Amino acid sequence: MPPSVFRFAPSPNGYLHLGHAYSALLNFDLAVQTGGRFLLRIEDIDATRCKPEFETAICEDLAWLGLAWETPVRRQSEHFNEYRDALNELFAMRLVYPSFESRAEIAKLVAQREAQAPWPRDPDGAPLYPGAAKLLSPDERARRLASDAPCALRLDMAAARARAGDLGWIERGEGPDGETGAVTARPEAWGDVILARKETPTSYHLSVVIDDALQGVTEVVRGEDLFWSTSVHRLLQRLLGLPQPAYRHHRLILDGAGQKLSKSTKATGLRELRAGGATPADIRRLVGLP
């Protein structure tokens, strides 16, 4: 049997906190226990928020925790061509269309819909795309593409769903409501998700699916806040003919008030804890790992 491949995939848009430490240590421990491989991937497609100094700090903090990873590290910002190729494949299948509303116009459309009846929201609580860009004529589409209007490339969820058929995944951990084992994917709950924008030619969903496949990741171990994103990932994997990893979503580390940790809260930041004299063993204890 080839070794299992695990990965920790932070975004360098801030410093790591205890929640990241838990996820990274859990991936690393599972790799060691199963004789598997452990990869680090830098998810830096958002050029406005990601900074090289955060990437340096992430590597320092992970090394301090006792983690070792394979090199070279994959940095998403160096692979836009691969994401574009995948997007073009979906285009060729007629599953992607451009939409041109600004965020403010979308908010207005949602408000108009909600004045009549509740408008559906995705698993993260954001309203589904309410626009009708899918119905634009080819001429109108070309005219707007040539203009300065913002442009988001969306997956035609109904068409994608019809092409892909039934989907699911094997959950080795647990979703937010205790879902485990064979889980049925429900990508339609996200509506016509954005796969790329004019200024960023990929998205979290698209790049994570391409990277996991290109890096041969067999075990995706990540926080339960991404549990329902897996529905979209399974859909894209099926459409693009990519292999299906196993998934293990883990509990989140919460602060004293029961809230998700934030990258800007000093009390739970790894750098601050280290400066205050904490050892890597203390960090393991704080997140409940042996």
Ligand code: GLU
């Ligand atoms: N980059 C994502 C994050 O920092 C994690 C992506 C993943 O594990 O699939 O939340």
